[in-house]
Amino acid sequence: MVLKKNIPISDNSSTSIKDIQKRIKSLEKEKQKQSSGEKTYTMSDQNKALRKLGKEIIKEMPRVDYEKLSSKSGTLHFARLLGLDSKRTTRTKYENGERVYNSGNIGSPKPIGVTLCSDEDITVPVIDVTINKDTGISIEEELSYKEEKAGVEFHLTLYEFMFLMLKDEYAGYLRLGEDNYGVHMELKTTKFIDVDKDGNIELKFIEDENGSKRVLLPTPTIKFSKGSVRAGTVGIDELGLDGLWRIRQGYEKFTDLVINKKNVLRKIKSGKAQTEKVDSKENA
Known part of the structure; x- marks a missing residue:
């Protein structure tokens, strides 16, 4: 996502000082990653296309619609x-x-x-x-x-x-x-x-x-x-004490996402993930 204040509404808009400072910080961060041996990744074709489309839509927006962006x-x-x-x-x-x-x-x-x-x-x-x-x-x-x-x-x-x-x-x-x-x-x-x-x-x-x-x-x-x-x-x-995972009170909306799989019940112990056999398979 690109915050609307960082996108010019017309091609004639000048680049702000904040945009320049932001770009400099981005380049410095990139250099730090490279010097530390951390891998960097280029933007995918999908993200490039979406970003381009988004900027084009925003530039063509009537002022009244543009002002609605992020207004709430x-x-x-x-x-x-x-x-x-x-x-x-x-x-x-x-x-x-x-x-x-x-x-x-x-x-x-x-x-x-x-x-x-x-x-x-x-x-x-x-x-x-x-x-x-x-x-x-x-x-x-x-x-x-x-x-x-x-x-x-x-x-x-x-x-x-x-x-x-x-x-x-x-x-x-x-x-x-x-x-x-x-x-x-x-x-x-x-x-x-x-x-x-x-x-x-x-x-x-x-x-x-x-x-x-x-x-x-x-x-x-x-x-x-x-x-x-x-x-x-x-x-x-x-x-639970029966070895099954259950949704906490107040979050019942998400009950169907908790599934106890037979023979592969994850438990947290001593900072490591372990498995423990259970005799049943049910939604908590």
């Missing part, structure tokens, strides 16, 4: 990132120029949703929690909306959050503390779209058993302006 980002507050302790991520970092997995740590709860709070009544997307990048989605049949009251926290899956952030009034950004743009959404688009030799974008589809087309979904990620997103992930499931 400051009214939507990020509270916490929700994750599953039963499905922890594999954390990696560079040590002596080499990528090391876990580095002695178990990893963080796998992000599956967010808790937000709005200063005003808000209409939010509703999507089945089991829909993901592999299942795809039928927009007409599987995307609906509901109202949330001002000042009351509510939970969204990452894909519900994605569709909310795509609205012009947020344009990918929301508030964290006193920063109106403290949190933003990014999308991993490699498997979501195709780009031809002329840079034209096409959505990818899959067909279900009935022959109906389902749009493939990008993978949404949440980025903070400062700090690590994974450091603040809150685990919303817990391991």
Whole structure:
């Protein structure tokens, strides 16, 4: 996502001092990575095409529509990132120029949703929690909306959050503390779209058993302006005395995402992931 204040509304707009300083910092950071032996990655063709399209759309926008972009980002507050302790991520970092997995740590709860709070009544997307990048989605049949009251926290899956952030009034950004743009959404688009030799974008589809087309979904990620997103992930499931994982009270919306697999139940012990046999397979 590109914050609208960093995109000129016309080709005649001059580059600001902030843009130049930002570019210098980016180059310095790139040099530091190279000198430390850390690998750097170029932008994918999909991201290049999407960025180009986004800038073109913004430049052609009427002023009244342009002013709507991110106009309500400051009214939507990020509270916490929700994750599953039963499905922890594999954390990696560079040590002596080499990528090391876990580095002695178990990893963080796998992000599956967010808790937000709005200063005003808000209409939010509703999507089945089991829909993901592999299942795809039928927009007409599987995307609906509901109202949330001002000042009351509510939970969204990452894909519900994605569709909310795509609205012009947020344009990918929301508030964290006193920063109106403290949190933003990014999308991993490699498997979501195709780009031809002329840079034209096409959505990818899959067909279900009935022959109906389902749009493939990008993978949404949440980025903070400062700090690590994974450091603040809150685990919303817990391991019961019977050896089965269950959703904590207040997060029942995500129940179907907790699956106890026979013979492969993950437990956290002494900082390491272990497995333990169980006699049953059930949704917590």
